[in-house]
Amino acid sequence: MTSTALEVRLASRPKGWPTEDNFEIAEVEIPTPGEGQILVRNVVMSVDPYMRGRMNDVKSYVPPFQVGKPLEGGAVGEVVASNAEGIAVGDNVLHGLGWREYAVLDAEHAVKVDPDVAPLGAYLGVLGMPGLTAYAGLLVTAEFKEGDTVFVSGAAGAVGQIVGQIARLKGAARVIGSAGSAEKVKYLTEELGFDAAFNYKDGPVAEQLAAAAPNGIDVYFDNVGGEHLEAAIDVLNVNGRITMCGAISQYNEAEKPAGPSNMIQILAKRLTLRGMLVGDHKALQQQFVSEVGAWIASGELKYSETVVEGGVRQAPSAFLGMLRGDNKGKMLVQF
Ligand code: NDP
Known part of the structure:
Protein backbone atom coordinates (compact mmCIF):
# COMPACT_ATOMS: atom_id res chain seq x y z
CA MET A 1 0.00 0.00 0.00
CA VAL A 126 -31.95 5.92 -2.69
CA LEU A 127 -31.35 3.81 0.45
CA GLY A 128 -29.37 6.52 2.23
CA MET A 129 -29.76 10.09 3.42
CA PRO A 130 -31.60 11.45 0.35
CA GLY A 131 -34.02 8.50 0.32
CA LEU A 132 -34.83 8.93 3.98
CA THR A 133 -35.31 12.66 3.39
CA ALA A 134 -37.89 11.88 0.72
CA TYR A 135 -39.65 9.26 2.83
CA ALA A 136 -39.83 11.27 6.05
CA GLY A 137 -40.42 14.60 4.35
CA LEU A 138 -43.43 13.29 2.47
CA LEU A 139 -44.98 10.88 4.93
CA VAL A 140 -44.20 12.60 8.25
CA THR A 141 -43.54 16.28 7.57
CA ALA A 142 -46.18 16.75 4.87
CA GLU A 143 -48.54 14.20 6.46
CA PHE A 144 -49.23 12.76 3.02
CA LYS A 145 -52.50 10.86 2.67
CA GLU A 146 -54.02 8.77 -0.09
CA GLY A 147 -55.80 10.89 -2.68
CA ASP A 148 -53.51 13.93 -2.24
CA THR A 149 -52.17 15.72 -5.29
CA VAL A 150 -48.43 16.18 -4.76
CA PHE A 151 -46.06 18.62 -6.42
CA VAL A 152 -42.29 18.19 -5.96
CA SER A 153 -39.59 20.50 -7.28
CA GLY A 154 -36.09 19.31 -8.03
CA ALA A 155 -38.04 16.24 -9.08
CA ALA A 156 -35.33 14.52 -11.11
CA GLY A 157 -32.75 14.83 -8.31
CA ALA A 158 -31.75 12.41 -5.55
CA VAL A 159 -34.55 13.38 -3.17
CA GLY A 160 -37.17 14.48 -5.69
CA GLN A 161 -37.17 11.30 -7.80
CA ILE A 162 -38.02 9.29 -4.67
CA VAL A 163 -40.64 11.73 -3.33
CA GLY A 164 -42.74 11.52 -6.48
CA GLN A 165 -42.62 7.73 -6.64
CA ILE A 166 -43.46 7.21 -2.98
CA ALA A 167 -46.44 9.51 -3.48
CA ARG A 168 -47.55 7.46 -6.49
CA LEU A 169 -47.05 4.13 -4.69
CA LYS A 170 -48.95 5.39 -1.62
CA GLY A 171 -51.99 6.35 -3.71
CA ALA A 172 -51.59 9.99 -4.68
CA ALA A 173 -54.36 11.28 -6.94
CA ARG A 174 -51.80 13.08 -9.09
CA VAL A 175 -48.03 13.56 -8.96
CA ILE A 176 -46.45 16.61 -10.59
CA GLY A 177 -42.74 17.39 -10.86
CA SER A 178 -40.55 20.21 -12.08
CA ALA A 179 -36.98 19.93 -13.31
CA GLY A 180 -34.48 21.86 -15.37
CA SER A 181 -34.34 20.10 -18.74
CA ALA A 182 -36.57 18.44 -21.33
CA GLU A 183 -34.71 15.15 -20.81
CA LYS A 184 -35.42 15.23 -17.07
CA VAL A 185 -39.10 16.02 -17.69
CA LYS A 186 -39.31 13.01 -20.02
CA TYR A 187 -37.60 10.82 -17.39
CA LEU A 188 -40.23 11.83 -14.82
CA THR A 189 -43.29 11.13 -16.93
CA GLU A 190 -42.05 8.25 -19.07
CA GLU A 191 -39.90 6.31 -16.61
CA LEU A 192 -40.95 7.24 -13.08
CA GLY A 193 -44.71 7.44 -13.59
CA PHE A 194 -45.26 11.12 -12.77
CA ASP A 195 -48.64 12.28 -14.10
CA ALA A 196 -47.26 15.62 -15.24
CA ALA A 197 -43.93 17.42 -15.28
CA PHE A 198 -42.53 20.67 -16.64
CA ASN A 199 -39.21 22.37 -17.26
CA TYR A 200 -39.09 25.40 -14.97
CA LYS A 201 -36.71 27.09 -17.42
CA ASP A 202 -39.42 27.09 -20.14
CA GLY A 203 -41.52 29.88 -18.60
CA PRO A 204 -43.05 31.20 -15.37
CA VAL A 205 -43.41 28.42 -12.80
CA ALA A 206 -46.82 29.76 -11.70
CA GLU A 207 -48.26 29.36 -15.19
CA GLN A 208 -46.76 25.93 -15.82
CA LEU A 209 -47.81 24.63 -12.42
CA ALA A 210 -51.37 25.95 -12.75
CA ALA A 211 -51.65 24.17 -16.11
CA ALA A 212 -50.31 20.91 -14.63
CA ALA A 213 -52.58 21.08 -11.57
CA PRO A 214 -56.10 21.99 -12.76
CA ASN A 215 -57.57 20.89 -9.40
CA GLY A 216 -54.82 22.46 -7.28
CA ILE A 217 -52.33 20.59 -5.10
CA ASP A 218 -52.52 19.30 -1.53
CA VAL A 219 -48.81 18.84 -0.85
CA TYR A 220 -45.81 20.79 -2.06
CA PHE A 221 -42.42 19.19 -1.38
CA ASP A 222 -40.05 22.12 -1.75
CA ASN A 223 -36.46 21.45 -2.78
CA VAL A 224 -35.99 24.76 -4.55
CA GLY A 225 -37.64 27.74 -2.80
CA GLY A 226 -38.14 31.17 -4.39
CA GLU A 227 -40.36 31.31 -7.45
CA HIS A 228 -41.34 27.65 -7.01
CA LEU A 229 -42.56 28.22 -3.45
CA GLU A 230 -44.56 31.25 -4.45
CA ALA A 231 -46.18 29.37 -7.33
CA ALA A 232 -47.04 26.43 -5.07
CA ILE A 233 -48.70 28.68 -2.48
CA ASP A 234 -50.90 30.03 -5.29
CA VAL A 235 -52.21 26.59 -6.28
CA LEU A 236 -52.33 24.87 -2.88
CA ASN A 237 -55.81 23.79 -1.83
CA VAL A 238 -57.35 24.58 1.57
CA ASN A 239 -55.50 22.71 4.36
CA GLY A 240 -52.56 22.09 2.01
CA ARG A 241 -49.13 21.26 3.40
CA ILE A 242 -45.64 22.33 2.40
CA THR A 243 -42.48 20.44 3.33
CA MET A 244 -39.60 22.88 3.31
CA CYS A 245 -36.76 20.51 2.52
CA GLY A 246 -34.41 22.78 0.62
CA ALA A 247 -34.07 26.03 -1.30
CA ILE A 248 -31.35 25.30 -3.84
CA SER A 249 -32.33 28.26 -6.03
CA GLN A 250 -30.93 30.47 -3.25
CA TYR A 251 -27.76 28.69 -2.08
CA ASN A 252 -25.48 30.64 -4.43
CA GLU A 253 -27.18 34.02 -4.08
CA ALA A 254 -24.93 36.57 -2.42
CA GLU A 255 -27.94 38.69 -1.37
CA LYS A 256 -30.72 37.38 0.86
CA PRO A 257 -33.69 36.70 -1.44
CA ALA A 258 -37.12 38.27 -0.94
CA GLY A 259 -39.76 35.90 0.47
CA PRO A 260 -42.83 34.83 -1.50
CA SER A 261 -45.16 37.81 -2.01
CA ASN A 262 -48.31 35.76 -1.45
CA MET A 263 -47.81 34.57 2.14
CA ILE A 264 -51.24 35.92 3.12
CA GLN A 265 -52.74 32.91 1.34
CA ILE A 266 -51.27 30.70 4.07
CA LEU A 267 -53.82 32.24 6.41
CA ALA A 268 -56.78 32.22 4.04
CA LYS A 269 -56.20 28.60 2.97
CA ARG A 270 -55.07 27.39 6.43
CA LEU A 271 -51.84 26.04 4.93
CA THR A 272 -49.13 24.35 6.96
CA LEU A 273 -45.51 25.13 6.06
CA ARG A 274 -43.07 22.95 7.97
CA GLY A 275 -39.30 22.67 7.80
CA MET A 276 -37.61 19.28 8.03
CA LEU A 277 -34.13 17.95 8.74
CA VAL A 278 -33.40 14.35 7.86
CA GLY A 279 -31.30 13.92 11.01
CA ASP A 280 -34.48 14.16 13.10
CA HIS A 281 -35.89 11.05 11.44
CA LYS A 282 -33.30 8.36 12.22
CA ALA A 283 -35.96 6.33 14.02
CA LEU A 284 -37.63 5.74 10.65
CA GLN A 285 -34.50 4.24 9.07
CA GLN A 286 -35.49 0.55 9.40
CA GLN A 287 -39.04 1.10 8.19
CA PHE A 288 -37.80 3.25 5.31
CA VAL A 289 -35.20 0.72 4.13
CA SER A 290 -37.60 -2.21 4.29
CA GLU A 291 -40.42 -0.41 2.45
CA VAL A 292 -38.33 1.35 -0.19
CA GLY A 293 -36.01 -1.70 -0.53
CA ALA A 294 -39.04 -3.89 -1.31
CA TRP A 295 -40.27 -1.44 -3.96
CA ILE A 296 -36.83 -1.43 -5.60
CA ALA A 297 -36.70 -5.24 -5.55
CA SER A 298 -40.16 -5.50 -7.14
CA GLY A 299 -39.28 -2.90 -9.78
CA GLU A 300 -42.05 -0.56 -8.61
CA LEU A 301 -39.57 2.16 -7.67
CA LYS A 302 -36.75 3.18 -9.98
P1 NDP B 1 -30.31 16.98 -6.33
O1 NDP B 1 -29.89 15.61 -6.66
O2 NDP B 1 -31.73 17.36 -6.62
O3 NDP B 1 -29.32 17.98 -7.06
C1 NDP B 1 -29.52 19.33 -7.06
C2 NDP B 1 -30.46 19.75 -8.21
O4 NDP B 1 -30.97 21.06 -7.95
C3 NDP B 1 -29.76 19.90 -9.54
O5 NDP B 1 -29.66 18.66 -10.20
C4 NDP B 1 -30.66 20.89 -10.29
O6 NDP B 1 -31.56 20.18 -11.10
C5 NDP B 1 -31.45 21.57 -9.16
N1 NDP B 1 -31.26 23.02 -9.19
C6 NDP B 1 -30.11 23.72 -9.15
N2 NDP B 1 -30.36 25.05 -9.19
C7 NDP B 1 -31.70 25.19 -9.28
C8 NDP B 1 -32.58 26.31 -9.39
N3 NDP B 1 -32.13 27.57 -9.41
N4 NDP B 1 -33.90 26.09 -9.46
C9 NDP B 1 -34.38 24.82 -9.45
N5 NDP B 1 -33.60 23.71 -9.35
C10 NDP B 1 -32.28 23.90 -9.27
O7 NDP B 1 -30.03 17.28 -4.81
P2 NDP B 1 -30.67 16.51 -3.56
O8 NDP B 1 -31.78 15.66 -4.03
O9 NDP B 1 -29.58 15.91 -2.79
O10 NDP B 1 -31.27 17.72 -2.71
C11 NDP B 1 -32.49 18.34 -3.12
C12 NDP B 1 -32.87 19.40 -2.10
O11 NDP B 1 -33.12 18.80 -0.85
C13 NDP B 1 -31.79 20.46 -1.87
O12 NDP B 1 -32.41 21.71 -1.70
C14 NDP B 1 -31.15 20.01 -0.57
O13 NDP B 1 -30.56 21.07 0.11
C15 NDP B 1 -32.35 19.43 0.15
N6 NDP B 1 -32.04 18.44 1.18
C16 NDP B 1 -32.52 18.68 2.43
C17 NDP B 1 -32.36 17.78 3.44
C18 NDP B 1 -32.96 18.08 4.77
O14 NDP B 1 -32.70 17.34 5.73
N7 NDP B 1 -33.76 19.12 4.88
C19 NDP B 1 -31.59 16.53 3.22
C20 NDP B 1 -31.18 16.33 1.84
C21 NDP B 1 -31.39 17.28 0.87
P3 NDP B 1 -32.37 20.87 -12.32
O15 NDP B 1 -31.72 20.40 -13.57
O16 NDP B 1 -33.75 20.37 -12.15
O17 NDP B 1 -32.24 22.37 -12.16
Missing part, protein backbone atom coordinates in the same frame (compact mmCIF):
# COMPACT_ATOMS: atom_id res chain seq x y z
CA THR A 2 1.26 3.49 -0.80
CA SER A 3 1.94 5.78 2.15
CA THR A 4 0.35 8.94 0.78
CA ALA A 5 -3.11 9.78 -0.50
CA LEU A 6 -5.13 12.72 -1.79
CA GLU A 7 -7.75 14.83 -0.04
CA VAL A 8 -9.82 17.82 -1.12
CA ARG A 9 -9.60 20.93 1.05
CA LEU A 10 -11.57 24.14 1.10
CA ALA A 11 -9.10 26.68 -0.30
CA SER A 12 -11.36 29.70 0.16
CA ARG A 13 -15.00 30.47 0.92
CA PRO A 14 -17.06 30.99 -2.24
CA LYS A 15 -18.94 34.23 -2.72
CA GLY A 16 -21.97 33.39 -4.82
CA TRP A 17 -21.36 30.48 -7.19
CA PRO A 18 -18.36 28.35 -6.15
CA THR A 19 -15.56 27.67 -8.64
CA GLU A 20 -12.71 25.16 -8.87
CA ASP A 21 -10.49 27.80 -7.21
CA ASN A 22 -12.37 27.33 -3.95
CA PHE A 23 -10.92 23.80 -3.73
CA GLU A 24 -7.42 22.50 -3.27
CA ILE A 25 -6.15 18.94 -3.76
CA ALA A 26 -3.50 18.01 -1.19
CA GLU A 27 -1.30 14.95 -0.77
CA VAL A 28 -1.11 13.70 2.81
CA GLU A 29 0.33 10.77 4.77
CA ILE A 30 -2.20 7.98 5.17
CA PRO A 31 -3.09 8.06 8.87
CA THR A 32 -2.74 5.05 11.16
CA PRO A 33 -5.84 3.94 13.06
CA GLY A 34 -5.65 4.09 16.86
CA GLU A 35 -7.46 1.90 19.39
CA GLY A 36 -11.13 1.49 18.43
CA GLN A 37 -10.51 3.01 15.00
CA ILE A 38 -10.56 1.80 11.41
CA LEU A 39 -8.78 2.83 8.21
CA VAL A 40 -11.11 3.02 5.22
CA ARG A 41 -10.23 3.26 1.53
CA ASN A 42 -13.07 5.22 0.02
CA VAL A 43 -14.78 3.68 -3.00
CA VAL A 44 -17.61 6.11 -3.67
CA MET A 45 -18.53 9.50 -2.20
CA SER A 46 -21.46 11.83 -2.30
CA VAL A 47 -21.68 15.48 -3.31
CA ASP A 48 -24.74 17.16 -1.81
CA PRO A 49 -26.39 20.59 -1.94
CA TYR A 50 -26.05 21.11 1.85
CA MET A 51 -22.26 21.16 1.43
CA ARG A 52 -22.62 24.56 -0.26
CA GLY A 53 -24.06 25.93 3.01
CA ARG A 54 -21.14 24.51 4.98
CA MET A 55 -18.73 26.48 2.79
CA ASN A 56 -20.10 29.72 4.26
CA ASP A 57 -18.83 30.96 7.59
CA VAL A 58 -22.24 30.92 9.25
CA LYS A 59 -23.70 29.06 12.17
CA SER A 60 -26.23 26.50 10.99
CA TYR A 61 -27.45 23.01 11.87
CA VAL A 62 -24.04 21.69 10.78
CA PRO A 63 -20.77 23.54 11.50
CA PRO A 64 -19.02 25.31 8.61
CA PHE A 65 -16.11 23.69 6.77
CA GLN A 66 -12.77 25.23 7.72
CA VAL A 67 -10.52 26.87 5.14
CA GLY A 68 -7.37 24.77 4.65
CA LYS A 69 -9.02 21.65 6.08
CA PRO A 70 -10.46 18.68 4.14
CA LEU A 71 -14.15 18.74 3.28
CA GLU A 72 -16.44 16.11 4.76
CA GLY A 73 -19.49 14.23 3.57
CA GLY A 74 -21.05 10.83 3.01
CA ALA A 75 -18.83 8.09 1.59
CA VAL A 76 -18.66 4.32 1.38
CA GLY A 77 -15.37 2.50 1.49
CA GLU A 78 -13.58 -0.72 2.22
CA VAL A 79 -11.93 -1.26 5.60
CA VAL A 80 -8.20 -1.85 5.06
CA ALA A 81 -7.08 -1.87 8.71
CA SER A 82 -9.10 -2.30 11.87
CA ASN A 83 -8.42 -1.90 15.56
CA ALA A 84 -12.11 -2.14 16.37
CA GLU A 85 -14.24 -5.04 17.48
CA GLY A 86 -17.02 -6.00 15.09
CA ILE A 87 -15.46 -4.44 11.97
CA ALA A 88 -13.01 -6.51 9.96
CA VAL A 89 -10.67 -5.82 7.08
CA GLY A 90 -12.69 -6.22 3.88
CA ASP A 91 -15.96 -4.92 5.37
CA ASN A 92 -17.67 -2.06 3.56
CA VAL A 93 -18.75 0.89 5.68
CA LEU A 94 -20.80 4.06 5.28
CA HIS A 95 -19.32 7.05 7.08
CA GLY A 96 -18.96 10.84 7.00
CA LEU A 97 -15.37 11.38 5.82
CA GLY A 98 -15.67 11.66 2.06
CA TRP A 99 -13.57 14.03 -0.09
CA ARG A 100 -10.42 11.95 0.60
CA GLU A 101 -8.98 8.66 -0.58
CA TYR A 102 -8.33 7.22 2.89
CA ALA A 103 -10.08 8.03 6.17
CA VAL A 104 -9.38 7.07 9.77
CA LEU A 105 -12.39 7.15 12.03
CA ASP A 106 -13.79 5.79 15.25
CA ALA A 107 -15.66 2.57 14.51
CA GLU A 108 -18.80 3.97 16.17
CA HIS A 109 -19.04 6.50 13.31
CA ALA A 110 -19.13 3.77 10.66
CA VAL A 111 -22.12 1.68 9.59
CA LYS A 112 -21.50 -1.63 7.88
CA VAL A 113 -23.19 -1.97 4.48
CA ASP A 114 -23.60 -5.03 2.29
CA PRO A 115 -22.80 -4.85 -1.46
CA ASP A 116 -24.83 -8.03 -1.97
CA VAL A 117 -27.98 -6.26 -0.75
CA ALA A 118 -27.52 -3.08 -2.79
CA PRO A 119 -24.74 -1.47 -4.84
CA LEU A 120 -22.51 0.65 -2.60
CA GLY A 121 -23.65 3.94 -4.16
CA ALA A 122 -27.26 3.22 -3.19
CA TYR A 123 -26.34 3.67 0.48
CA LEU A 124 -25.56 7.32 -0.36
CA GLY A 125 -28.72 7.81 -2.41
CA TYR A 303 -33.83 5.49 -9.43
CA SER A 304 -31.01 7.10 -11.34
CA GLU A 305 -27.48 7.92 -10.36
CA THR A 306 -24.99 10.14 -12.17
CA VAL A 307 -21.57 8.70 -11.42
CA VAL A 308 -18.47 10.78 -12.05
CA GLU A 309 -15.37 8.61 -12.41
CA GLY A 310 -11.88 9.64 -11.40
CA GLY A 311 -11.90 9.88 -7.62
CA VAL A 312 -11.22 12.88 -5.42
CA ARG A 313 -9.62 14.91 -8.21
CA GLN A 314 -13.03 14.97 -9.90
CA ALA A 315 -15.01 15.70 -6.73
CA PRO A 316 -14.97 19.53 -7.02
CA SER A 317 -16.22 19.47 -10.61
CA ALA A 318 -18.86 16.86 -9.70
CA PHE A 319 -20.04 19.11 -6.87
CA LEU A 320 -20.18 22.17 -9.15
CA GLY A 321 -21.97 20.10 -11.80
CA MET A 322 -24.59 18.98 -9.27
CA LEU A 323 -25.31 22.61 -8.33
CA ARG A 324 -25.80 23.39 -12.05
CA GLY A 325 -28.10 20.41 -12.62
CA ASP A 326 -25.76 18.07 -14.52
CA ASN A 327 -27.09 15.14 -12.51
CA LYS A 328 -30.11 12.91 -13.04
CA GLY A 329 -30.78 11.31 -9.67
CA LYS A 330 -28.00 11.10 -7.11
CA MET A 331 -24.63 12.63 -7.99
CA LEU A 332 -21.75 10.36 -6.92
CA VAL A 333 -17.99 10.29 -7.33
CA GLN A 334 -16.42 6.89 -7.94
CA PHE A 335 -12.80 6.33 -6.84
